[in-house]
Amino acid sequence: MLEEIITHSAEETTSWGREFSKRLNAPVLVLLAGDLGTGKTTLTKGIVSGLGAASEDDVTSPTFTLVHVYGRPAKVYHADLYRIESFHDFETLGMEDMFTAPSVAILEWSERFPLKSPWPQIRIRLEHLGGDARRITVL
Numbered sequence: 001m002l003e004e005i006i007t008h009s010a011e012e013t014t015s016w017g018r019e020f021s022k023r024l025n026a027p028v029l030v031l032l033a034g035d036l037g038t039g040k041t042t043l044t045k046g047i048v049s050g051l052g053a054a055s056e057d058d059v060t061s062p063t064f065t066l067v068h069v070y071g072r073p074a075k076v077y078h079a080d081l082y083r084i085e086s087f088h089d090f091e092t093l094g095m096e097d098m099f100t101a102p103s104v105a106i107l108e109w110s111e112r113f114p115l116k117s118p119w120p121q122i123r124i125r126l127e128h129l130g131g132d133a134r135r136i137t138v139l
C-alpha cells in the first residue's frame with residue numbers, strides 16, 4: 001500500500017519520522033531516495049530519535065564520514081552513499097559492520113550503489129513541492 005504525506009517544515013518531517021520509527025523492527029533497511037535537500041537527513045533525525053538511539057541534534061549528515069552509528073550496542077546505522085564509488089570504500093569505511101548484528105540501517109542515496117542484503121527493505125521517496133513543502137512516499 002502506497003502511503004503519502006506532505007510536510008510543510010523540517011519539524012513536521014522530523015516528527016513524522018519519529019512516528020514512522022515505531023513501525024521499524026530490526027533488522028531492516030530504510031532506503032531514502034530524493035534529490036539534494038529534500039530532507040533525507042532531516043527525516044533520519046526523527047527516526048533515530050524515535051528509536052531512542054540518539055537525540056535529534058546529535059544526528060548529522062554523514063556526507064563526508066559516510067556512516068554514523070547511533071546507540072550502544074549499535075542500534076541505528078546512518079549512511080550516505082553519495083560519494084561511495086566502489087566496494088573498496090565499503091570495506092574501508094566500516095560499513096560492512098552494519099550487517100553483523102540486526103539494526104535499523106538508514107541509507108541515503110542507496111540507489112547509487114547496489115547493496116546486497118537479505119534484510120527487509122522499506123523505501124521512502126522524498127520530493128520538493130516548492131518552498132518548504134515536501135512529499136514523502138513510503139513505497
Ligand SMILES: Nc1ncnc2c1ncn2[C@@H]1O[C@H](COP(=O)(O)OP(=O)(O)OP(=O)(O)O)[C@@H](O)[C@H]1O
Nearest residue numbers: 007008009010013036037038039040041042132134
Ligand atoms: N518540509 C521539510 N522537510 C524536510 N526538510 C525541510 C522541509 N522544509 C524545509 N526543509 C529544509 O530543507 C533542508 C533539508 O536538508 P537535508 O540535509 O535533510 O536534506 P537531504 O535530503 O539529506 O540532502 P542531501 O542529499 O544533501 O543529503 C534542511 O535545511 C531543512 O531545514
Ligand SMILES: [Mg+2]
Nearest residue numbers: 040041061108
Ligand atoms: Mg542528507
